[in-house]
Amino acid sequence: MAEPHKATRVAELSRTTRETDILLRVDLDGTGKAEVRTGLAFFDHMLDQLARHGGFDITLRCSGDLEVDPHHTVEDCGRLLGRAFDQALGRREGIRRMGHALVPMDEALAQVAIDISGRGFCAADVEGAGSDGAGLPPSLVAHFLESFAAEARLTLHARVLAGRNDHHRAEAVFKALARALSDAVSLDPRRAGSVPTTKGTLTD
Numbered sequence: 380m381a382e383p384h385k386a387t388r389v390a391e392l393s394r395t396t397r398e399t400d401i402l403l404r405v406d407l408d409g410t411g412k413a414e415v416r417t418g419l420a421f422f423d424h425m426l427d428q429l430a431r432h433g434g435f436d437i438t439l440r441c442s443g444d445l446e447v448d449p450h451h452t453v454e455d456c457g458r459l460l461g462r463a464f465d466q467a468l469g470r471r472e473g474i475r476r477m478g479h480a481l482v483p484m485d486e487a488l489a490q491v492a493i494d495i496s497g498r499g500f501c502a503a504d505v506e507g508a509g510s511d512g513a514g515l516p517p518s519l520v521a522h523f524l525e526s527f528a529a530e531a532r533l534t535l536h537a538r539v540l541a542g543r544n545d546h547h548r549a550e551a552v553f554k555a556l557a558r559a560l561s562d563a564v565s566l567d568p569r570r571a572g573s574v575p576t577t578k579g580t581l582t583d
Contacts, residue, residue, distance in 0.1 A: 388564075390463040398451040399443040405463040407564050409436025417441040417456060419449055421513030421546075425553040426456075433557035449514050450522075457523040461499075461530030468564060471495060478562025482555040487542030489551035493563040494534040501528035504538045508548035520549055524556070533563075 388407040395401070413430035415423045415437060430437040439460075443452030468474065479492040489505070503524045509517035521537075528535040537556065542548040 388467045388469065390466040392459055392463050392466070394455065394459050396455070397444075398447075399441055399455040401442075401455060401459050402438075402440045403459050403463055404436075404438040405460070405467055406436040407464070407467050409434060412436045414438045417452055418443060418445050419452060419514030421510040421515040421549075422449070422453060422456070424513075425515065425549060428550060428553040429557045429560075431557070432554045433561040435557075435561075445514075449516065449519060453515065453519045453523050454526050457526030458530045461527040461532075464527075464531040464533075464560075464564070468495065473566045473568075475563055475565050475567050478559040478565075480555040480558035480562070482551050482558060484542070484547040484551035484554065485544070487544060487547035487551040488540040489542075489548065489555045490536075490538045490540055491552065491555035491559040492536045493556075493559040495531075495563050496534045497532050498534060499529035499532045501525040501535045502537070503535070505548070505552050506539065507542070507545050508539055508552050510546055510549065515549065517545060517549075520552060524552075 391404045393402050411431040411434050413427040415426045417423055426437060441452055441456055445452060474495060477494050481490050501524050503521040505520050507517050508520045509515045524535055524537055537552055539548045539552060
């Protein structure tokens with residue numbers, strides 16, 4: 380007997396402005412493969428962590444106005460990634476909806492909690508997480524999270540609880556984001572066909 384058809388949770392998007400030109404494909408049920416080129420080495424490394432530890436397949440190509448600064452590239456990639464997650468989730472039937480993770484990276488420790496609520500909100504206390512020398516200043520980690528949460532229409536709380544090394548602090552944040560997202564978007568067989576809310580919808 381043939382296996383029943385499994386709906387794919389994939390989004391393919393593009394966005395071109397005077398500041399950035401982005402092509403993106405996201406598969407929520409992937410194996411953690413990442414092909415990311417943004418022109419910002421440290422940002423690429425962090426998005427690779429997001430894919431690898433979340434079990435998402437992410438292909439992202441971005442050409443941005445890095446001669447100005449990294450801001451537009453990081454913001455627009457965050458926005459389009461959020462939009463892709465929102466689109467790939469569809470009606471959100473059967474998802475766990477909420478997820479959280481507490482992740483260490485040597486001396487650093489980060490905590491992320493997610494609720495795929497249909498409402499974009501971000502509270503990010505991630506001071507010092509980033510890498511100025513490799514293109515992701517600490518101020519832009521919080522801005523990436525804010526941009527992602529707004530377009531993914533989810534609630535995101537992120538905190539760095541410990542750490543001295545900025546690289547380690549950032550990596551702990553992105554790994555925690557990956558694990559929390561993986562839990563939140565995962566399918567719960569007990570909720571097959573139903574949307575986890577008393578409102579009846581998480582998309583309006």
